[in-house]
Amino acid sequence: MARMKFLADAERCIECNGCVTACKQENEVPWGVNRRRVVTVNDGVPGERSISVACMHCSDAPCMAVCPVDCFYRTDEGVVLHDKDLCIGCGYCFYACPFGAPQFPQAGAFGLRGKMDKCTFCAGGPEKDNSKEEFAKYGSNRLAQGKLPACAEMCATKALLGGDGDVLADIFRTRVLKRGKGSEVWGWGTAYGKPDNPQAKPPQGAKS
Amino acid sequence: MIEPLFESKPDHTIMYLFAKKLGFADQLVGKKDGKQNIKVKNDEPDIEDITREFNRGTWTIGYTGQSPERLQAHMRNMHVFDVKTLRARGGKDAKTGYVLDGDYFGLPWPCYGNAALKHPGSPNLYDTSKHVMEGGGNFRANFGVERDGVSLLAEDGSHSKGADITTGYPEIDHVLLKKLGWWDELTEDEKKEAEGKNWKTDLSGGIQRVVMKDHGCHPFGNAKARALVWNFPDAVPLHREPLYSPRADLVAKYPTHDDVKVLWRLPTLFKSVQEKNKEIAKQFPLIMTSGRLVEYEGGGEEQRSNPWLAELQQDMFVEINPKTANDRGIRNGEYVWVKTPTGARLKVVAQVTERVGPDTVFLPFHFSGWWQGKDMLPFYPDGAAPIVRGEAVNTGTTYGYDRVTMMQETKTTVCQVERAA
Numbered sequence: 218m219a220r221m222k223f224l225a226d227a228e229r230c231i232e233c234n235g236c237v238t239a240c241k242q243e244n245e246v247p248w249g250v251n252r253r254r255v256v257t258v259n260d261g262v263p264g265e266r267s268i269s270v271a272c273m274h275c276s277d278a279p280c281m282a283v284c285p286v287d288c289f290y291r292t293d294e295g296v297v298l299h300d301k302d303l304c305i306g307c308g309y310c311f312y313a314c315p316f317g318a319p320q321f322p323q324a325g326a327f328g329l330r331g332k333m334d335k336c337t338f339c340a341g342g343p344e345k346d347n348s349k350e351e352f353a354k355y356g357s358n359r360l361a362q363g364k365l366p367a368c369a370e371m372c373a374t375k376a377l378l379g380g381d382g383d384v385l386a387d388i389f390r391t392r393v394l395k396r397g398k399g400s401e402v403w404g405w406g407t408a409y410g411k412p413d414n415p416q417a418k419p420p421q422g423a424k425s
Numbered sequence: 426m427i428e429p430l431f432e433s434k435p436d437h438t439i440m441y442l443f444a445k446k447l448g449f450a451d452q453l454v455g456k457k458d459g460k461q462n463i464k465v466k467n468d469e470p471d472i473e474d475i476t477r478e479f480n481r482g483t484w485t486i487g488y489t490g491q492s493p494e495r496l497q498a499h500m501r502n503m504h505v506f507d508v509k510t511l512r513a514r515g516g517k518d519a520k521t522g523y524v525l526d527g528d529y530f531g532l533p534w535p536c537y538g539n540a541a542l543k544h545p546g547s548p549n550l551y552d553t554s555k556h557v558m559e560g561g562g563n564f565r566a567n568f569g570v571e572r573d574g575v576s577l578l579a580e581d582g583s584h585s586k587g588a589d590i591t592t593g594y595p596e597i598d599h600v601l602l603k604k605l606g607w608w609d610e611l612t613e614d615e616k617k618e619a620e621g622k623n624w625k626t627d628l629s630g631g632i633q634r635v636v637m638k639d640h641g642c643h644p645f646g647n648a649k650a651r652a653l654v655w656n657f658p659d660a661v662p663l664h665r666e667p668l669y670s671p672r673a674d675l676v677a678k679y680p681t682h683d684d685v686k687v688l689w690r691l692p693t694l695f696k697s698v699q700e701k702n703k704e705i706a707k708q709f710p711l712i713m714t715s716g717r718l719v720e721y722e723g724g725g726e727e728q729r730s731n732p733w734l735a736e737l738q739q740d741m742f743v744e745i746n747p748k749t750a751n752d753r754g755i756r757n758g759e760y761v762w763v764k765t766p767t768g769a770r771l772k773v774v775a776q777v778t779e780r781v782g783p784d785t786v787f788l789p790f791h792f793s794g795w796w797q798g799k800d801m802l803p804f805y806p807d808g809a810a811p812i813v814r815g816e817a818v819n820t821g822t823t824y825g826y827d828r829v830t831m832m833q834e835t836k837t838t839v840c841q842v843e844r845a846a
Contacts, residue, residue, distance in 0.1 A: 238737070
């Protein structure tokens with residue numbers, strides 16, 4: 218069984234926001250809710266890099282650990298999903314998440330947040346696959362249709378990859394070998410665990 | 426490929442309907458004396474017939490070998506084309522028996538001769554390492570054979586691979602073909618058509634066939650590339666200051682062209698505008714450049730009308746260097762006025778960034794719907810206003826045209842930026 222992961226390659230991202238737009242369209246995400254966003258560091262100065270950020274579907278997900286109503290669950294492909302019928306909008310997951318993934322569409326009196334919304338890896342929710350109810354609450358269920366997340370599929374430079382973690386790692390390893398730099402996979406240590414030997418140097422190759 | 430959505434129609438149907446309305450539909454489809462070149466069904470001209478029609482009319486540029494049958498065979502057999510070289514390795518179309526071997530996918534222009542010549546298309550315009558019938562080529566003899574006593578033709582030994590003529594040569598016509606002794610390689614029918622013609626006007630395609638297939642030469646000749654463009658005002662590109670320049674000293678040193686009374690039918694000003702504005706930097710010291718944001722396109726009308734995209738850029742902005750901003754008392758995110766020599770004033774949000782230097786500001790050109798500080802929302806028909814509106818940068822750009830192409834200067838001028846009170 219594949220373990221689904223996202224991989225954002227900062228050497229390739231051109232900050233076109235195609236992933237953000239694909240996500241919004243595929244899942245009909247309302248204005249102001251950002252399941253996925255592009256974050257740019259060192260904006261406008263040499264060394265500027267952009268990365269596409271959403272829920273990373275962590276191996277040991279902090280959101281799951283802190284949720285007081287236990288609304289999160291993990292699919293057998295490693296996708297972290299939640300049940301909006303159980304969610305009480307407390308916002309603990311938002312504080313726990315290292316990626317700022319949980320979104321709260323509503324704002325109201327007394328800090329009322331409404332049900333949490335986040336990236337589902339285009340895998341819907343607990344309702345019947347591709348049902349009307351599932352789409353209304355969670356958006357598209359592309360995995361159930363044999364497709365990968367819309368954001369990664371849309372990425373023009375293939376900076377954002379989504380799919381079987383082993384396949385992604387193979388693709389990324391080939392890229393790093395070819396270009397001889399940029400071996401740090403942004404967010405993977407946090408989301409999927411630190412490597413056994415963090416001091417290991419990437420193989421040196423000719424710059425592409 | 427998708428079917429046209431909603432009320433949309435195929436391009437050629439729209440053209441036919443216009444032609445019908447304007448009264449020249451018969452000419453459009455070549456209908457005369459009981460004959461008709463292009464069939465029409467439900468107001469849609471036949472796309473294969475259209476392709477044959479432009480194949481017939483584009484001999485001068487090598488757009489003649491792309492017959493619908495060849496293109497369709499490519500579409501049915503994409504798998505036989507190498508993804509790197511784009512070239513078919515073997516392969517025979519099951520439907521027509523057409524042999525695909527050696528064709529470049531989609532027959533990239535130029536693809537010479539008629540379809541029967543089977544020119545494979547040209548992935549690169551200049552590639553002397555290949556035979557002309559393998560997609561090779563050399564520079565075209567398009568500017569005569571000599572100038573000021575210097576030959577413009579290719580030097581001896583410079584030719585596409587396998588050419589029978591290993592020196593430079595002019596473009597080929599019926600006289601040269603006879604002199605070369607190649608005339609009798611034409612069929613009798615081709616001779617009738619080619620007599621008195623050159624490779625561009627011989628509609629039989631015979632001259633192209635003989636020159637390319639039999640002798641490995643290029644029908645348009647074999648010449649040198651031209652770096653000295655003697656028919657342009659500057660034979661080699663010279664620096665000339667823009668009409669609205671931030672540097673009066675550079676205007677004196679690198680003045681623009683003289684005014685032209687008739688340039689492509691229109692009087693066009695150069696030096697008089699520059700002279701009048703040579704001190705413009707005293708009032709407008711910043712270079713204003715405009716351009717594209719990677720997520721938007723053109724005037725941004727489509728993007729700003731689509732909620733998924735409108736959300737990405739909700740304010741028209743100006744990128745301004747921290748030094749320039751601080752000197753003017755401008756903070757990041759504040760409204761500023763961008764003023765230009767036309768008298769225009771654009772109210773936009775300041776984005777303080779080192780992406781631009783202290784002498785330059787940048788504005789994206791994807792906005793419209795504001796006019797000099799006012800939102801024009803009340804003037805849009807109901808439901809037609811984009812979700813996000815802002816100043817259009819072209820409200821502020823100034824006069825100026827390219828001396829050769831007449832392309833207007835709509836991207837750059839000079840400006841001053843002030844904090845909006």
